[in-house]
Amino acid sequence: MEVVFRRLCGANGGLNIKPNANAADSDSLSDYRDGLTGVKMASERKINGKVYKDTFTGKACSDWLMDCCTTVDRRETYEMASLFVQYDLMESVQQDRAYMATSPSGAMFQPTKPAIYQLTAKGKEILSGAGRGRTSESDGLGASGRPGVARDSNTQRLDKILNDAALRLLFRENLRETHCEENLSFYLEVDQFVRNCHGAIKSAQRNPTSSSMDGIKEIMAQAYGIYNAFLAPGSPCELNIDHQLRSNLATRMTKAVGQDVAMIETLEQVITLFEGAQNAVFKLMASDSVPKFLRNAKYEHTLKNYDFDAIVLSTQKANCANKTFTAYQLKL
Incomplete structure (x- = not known):
C-alpha cells in the first residue's frame, strides 16, 4: 500500500x-x-x-x-x-x-x-523516505549467500533495490525503458518458483499421497511455463544467457518427466538449472542495469533518499579486510 x-x-x-x-x-x-x-x-x-x-x-x-x-x-x-x-x-x-x-x-x-x-x-x-528499511513482501530476494555471485558494490546495490518494493518498482520501470524488463521478471518468477518447489517437495516426501503428487505436477507445469516464456529458443521474453546453460535447460525440459519419485528428482534438477540462469541474470542486472538506473536523471530526486554511497564504502572496507586477512594467512 x-x-x-x-x-x-x-x-x-x-x-x-x-x-x-x-x-x-x-x-x-x-x-x-x-x-x-x-x-x-x-x-x-x-x-x-x-x-x-x-x-x-x-x-x-x-x-x-x-x-x-x-x-x-x-x-x-x-x-x-x-x-x-x-x-x-x-x-x-x-x-x-x-x-x-x-x-x-x-x-x-x-x-x-x-x-x-x-x-x-x-x-x-x-x-x-523516513521509516524505510522495512523489507517488502519479497524478503530475501538479494544476492546474499547466492553461490557464484561476487559481493561487490553493484551486487549490494541490486540487493538493496530488490528488497525495497518502491525501489524495485522504479527499477522495473527503468528496465522497461531500456527493453530488458524480462530480466527482473524472470528473476522474481524463479525466486517464487523455487520457494513453491521446496514446499511441494517437502510435502510430497513427508506424505506421498496422490494429492501431494498433484502438487508436484502443478509445480512442474509452472516450470514449463517459465521455461517457455524466458528460456526456450524463440520464447517471447528470451533471456541472454550462456549457451551451455541454455543447452542443459533444453535437454532437461524436453525429457519425459517420469512418475512420482522420478518426478521429484527431475524437479530438483530443474531448480538447479533455473538457479544457474537466475544467477546469470542477477550478474547481468548488477553489472549493466544498476549503473544505468542510478545514473538516470529521472529518478535522481527519489534515489537521493537512499544511501547508496554507504554501500560502496562498506564494500571497500570489506574488500580491504579480506585482502588483509588473506595476506595474514599467506604469512602464516
Whole structure:
C-alpha cells in the first residue's frame, strides 16, 4: 500500500500542486496520461473558515487509482483509498455526508468532489523516505549467500533495490525503458518458483499421497511455463544467457518427466538449472542495469533518499579486510 501511496503522490517525489481549488478539481482525460504524475492537489483550500494546504478530492483520488493502477473496477479504488485512510497515510478534512447517507460503506472514504483529503504526518514521512528499511513482501530476494555471485558494490546495490518494493518498482520501470524488463521478471518468477518447489517437495516426501503428487505436477507445469516464456529458443521474453546453460535447460525440459519419485528428482534438477540462469541474470542486472538506473536523471530526486554511497564504502572496507586477512594467512 505504501508503494502505491508514494505513486499517488507523484513518482518523482514532487506533489502535483495546482494554484487553486478550481484548477485542482477540474476534470481532464489527460490528467494522468503518463502514470507518473501524482494526484491533483490544491495549494490552498478554505474549509469552514480554515485554510488547508495540499488537499485533494475523493474523486481525484479515485480517478488516479483507476487510471494509473491495475484496478479494473471503480469499487477497487474505493477500497484502496479506504486503506490509505485506515493506515493513517491520508485523512479527511471534509466528509461528503450526503454520499455517506446513501452508501454506508463510504464511512472511511467518499469518492466525490465534496469530500476533501490531505496527507497525514505519517504519509509525509513515507514520501520523504523516513521509516524505510522495512523489507517488502519479497524478503530475501538479494544476492546474499547466492553461490557464484561476487559481493561487490553493484551486487549490494541490486540487493538493496530488490528488497525495497518502491525501489524495485522504479527499477522495473527503468528496465522497461531500456527493453530488458524480462530480466527482473524472470528473476522474481524463479525466486517464487523455487520457494513453491521446496514446499511441494517437502510435502510430497513427508506424505506421498496422490494429492501431494498433484502438487508436484502443478509445480512442474509452472516450470514449463517459465521455461517457455524466458528460456526456450524463440520464447517471447528470451533471456541472454550462456549457451551451455541454455543447452542443459533444453535437454532437461524436453525429457519425459517420469512418475512420482522420478518426478521429484527431475524437479530438483530443474531448480538447479533455473538457479544457474537466475544467477546469470542477477550478474547481468548488477553489472549493466544498476549503473544505468542510478545514473538516470529521472529518478535522481527519489534515489537521493537512499544511501547508496554507504554501500560502496562498506564494500571497500570489506574488500580491504579480506585482502588483509588473506595476506595474514599467506604469512602464516
